[in-house]
Amino acid sequence: MIIILFGPPGAGKGTQAQFLVNNFKFLQVSTGDLLRLEIDNNTEYGSQISNLIDKGKLVSDELMNNILDAYLSKLVENKNIIFDGYPRNLYQAKNFPKLLAKYNLTLNKVFFLNVDRELIRKRISGRVICSKCKKIFNKDIKDHEYNNHKCGEDFLVKRKDDSDETILKRYDLYIKDTSQLIDFYKSHKGFCEIDGNMEITQINEQIKGFLNV
Ligand code: AMP
Numbered sequence: 001m002i003i004i005l006f007g008p009p010g011a012g013k014g015t016q017a018q019f020l021v022n023n024f025k026f027l028q029v030s031t032g033d034l035l036r037l038e039i040d041n042n043t044e045y046g047s048q049i050s051n052l053i054d055k056g057k058l059v060s061d062e063l064m065n066n067i068l069d070a071y072l073s074k075l076v077e078n079k080n081i082i083f084d085g086y087p088r089n090l091y092q093a094k095n096f097p098k099l100l101a102k103y104n105l106t107l108n109k110v111f112f113l114n115v116d117r118e119l120i121r122k123r124i125s126g127r128v129i130c131s132k133c134k135k136i137f138n139k140d141i142k143d144h145e146y147n148n149h150k151c152g153e154d155f156l157v158k159r160k161d162d163s164d165e166t167i168l169k170r171y172d173l174y175i176k177d178t179s180q181l182i183d184f185y186k187s188h189k190g191f192c193e194i195d196g197n198m199e200i201t202q203i204n205e206q207i208k209g210f211l212n213v
Contacts, residue, residue: 001026001079001080001081001108001109001211002080002081002083002100002105002106002107002108002109003020003026003081003082003083003107003108003109003110003111004082004083004086004087004096004107004109004110004111004185005017005082005083005084005111005113006084006085006087006088006110006111006112006113006178006181007112007113007114007115007196008115008117008120008170008171008174008175008178009120009124009167009170009171009174010115010120010121010123010124010127010167010171011113011114011115011120011196012113012115012123012196012200012203013084013085013113014030014084014136015136015200016111016113016200016203016204016207017030017082017084018135019200019204019207020082020207021082024080024211024213025080026080026081026082027075027080027081027082028081028082028084029068029071029072029081029082029083029084029086030084030085031064031067031068031083031084031085031086031088032084032085033085034067034068034071035049035053035059035064035067036053038067039053045063045067048063049063053160053161054160054161054166055166055169056161056165056166056169056170056173057173058088058089058173061089061091061092061095064086064088064092065092065095065099068086068099069099069102072099072102072103073103075103081105087181088174088177088181089177089180089181090177090180090181090184093181093184093185094184107188107190108190109190109192109210109211110185110188110190110191110192111192111194111207111210112182112185112191112192112193112194113194113196113203114193114194114195114196114197115196115197116197117171119197120167120171121164121167121168121171122140123138124162124167125140125162125164125167126138126139126140126141127139127158127159127162128156128157128158129156129157129158129159130149130151130155130156130157131155131156131157132151132155133149133150133151133155135149137149137156139156192210194206194207194210
């Protein structure tokens with residue numbers, strides 16, 4: 001099954017994707033992560049990507065397509081994939097079926113996580129990631145997961161592109177492009193809008209319902 005999970009930065013896409021990975025053996029393909037990997041590996045596009053991400057801008061559609069295509073071409077077993085962060089605009093949405101078809105895949109579900117702007121700001125400004133286990137937490141909401149995090153606080157770091165200014169830029173850009181994406185996908189038979197303001201577990205349940213599992 002091929003799923004797109006989309007929604008503004010901070011909507012909880014990463015958290016919900018982790019839920020699907022852990023419980024239903026999905027492979028999560030996050031284009032943000034693929035791009036950060038290019039930066040970390042100092043590839044020929046690394047510094048160009050780093051500049052764009054730091055400014056809250058999107059990477060060009062062509063470069064994004066090439067990086068995603070190269071990643072998909074290396075997958076051996078790829079039956080259940082959640083795409084997190086792609087497509088991000090109308091061009092990418094139109095390109096997506098062609099990219100999937102190249103690997104004999106078709107899109108089944110489109111989950112749109114819709115969240116209020118103020119809640120997004122709150123969530124992202126407190127967001128930290130563990131550099132060891134890669135789990136995401138919120139230092140302002142010290143929940144059960146945070147308190148039981150085994151690696152300890154020393155590994156918790158803020159993502160470079162999670163500053164307040166960048167958050168708002170990314171949010172505004174996202175909103176501009178999202179309306180077109182929603183229009184594009186709302187006639188898709190697998191389109192499901194989810195209220196991302198709900199508690200994580202409630203969202204998990206709703207997603208399970210949409211997946212019929
Ligand atoms: P994310 O981790 O999804 O929030 O993405 C972090 C940054 O990577 C974004 O702000 C963009 O600069 C870039 N990015 C991620 N996905 C895409 C995409 N599909 N197209 C272009 N740029 C992207």
